[in-house]
Amino acid sequence: NAGVTQTPKFQVLKTGQSMTLQCAQDMNHEYMSWYRQDPGMGLRLIHYSVGAGITDQGEVPNGYNVSRSTTEDFPLRLLSAAPSQTSVYFCASSYGSGSRATEAFFGQGTRLTVV
Amino acid sequence: GESVGLHLPTLSVQEGDNSIINCAYSNSASDYFIWYKQESGKGPQFIIDIRSNMDKRQGQRVTVLLNKTVKHLSLQIAATQPGDSAVYFCAENMGGYNKLIFGAGTRLAVHP
Numbered sequence: 001n002a003g004v005t006q007t008p009k010f011q012v013l014k015t016g017q018s019m020t021l022q023c024a025q026d027m028n029h030e031y032m033s034w035y036r037q038d039p040g041m042g043l044r045l046i047h048y049s050v051g052a053g054i055t056d057q058g059e060v061p062n063g064y065n066v067s068r069s070t071t072e073d074f075p076l077r078l079l080s081a082a083p084s085q086t087s088v089y090f091c092a093s094s095y096g097s098g099s100r101a102t103e104a105f106f107g108q109g110t111r112l113t114v115v
Numbered sequence: 116g117e118s119v120g121l122h123l124p125t126l127s128v129q130e131g132d133n134s135i136i137n138c139a140y141s142n143s144a145s146d147y148f149i150w151y152k153q154e155s156g157k158g159p160q161f162i163i164d165i166r167s168n169m170d171k172r173q174g175q176r177v178t179v180l181l182n183k184t185v186k187h188l189s190l191q192i193a194a195t196q197p198g199d200s201a202v203y204f205c206a207e208n209m210g211g212y213n214k215l216i217f218g219a220g221t222r223l224a225v226h227p
Binding site for chain 2: 004033035040041042043044045048058090092099101102103104105106107108109
């Protein structure tokens, strides 16, 4: 059971470059999210999705785009990389909402460095 | 604004002792809380969760306590082991939908 898979694990970008971080889950979860984690800090929500075709912004959405064309995949696009986007990015998935909400399952992360 | 915070950034314990990690939250409407463990270079791993209609929930060697009056929850780890060394986060799930609000984390260091 693969769970949540993120690729790549490591990436170095030059300022101004664009790229897509991939995330796939095989648990048929409705909800998927992207978080970033800066050194010594907790995770902060970038974007989330409640189902295919439905996305919304989280706490720190600027500079990032998402789309969700299938239940399984939720890619995160960096439009024009900046050094401030150097971070570790985590994708997560879960099912249920409100009183049916369950814990989120996280991928292993993508460590991104922008130079 | 809404936030989830932690009282101590670092906790050092002796192997075999019990550990208590505390967390405060500010949104009185919060109804679902999760504790995660994060080892170096890995993603957060689920430990235990609790809903607002409960005061206490037990797992294997772990117990979560929720005090809604003072908006506080704690994670208790019994007989702490070296493998428990990690950063622990509490997170508030904002109405489901995988919108988690994390605290900064507490690093647990277990000494032999």
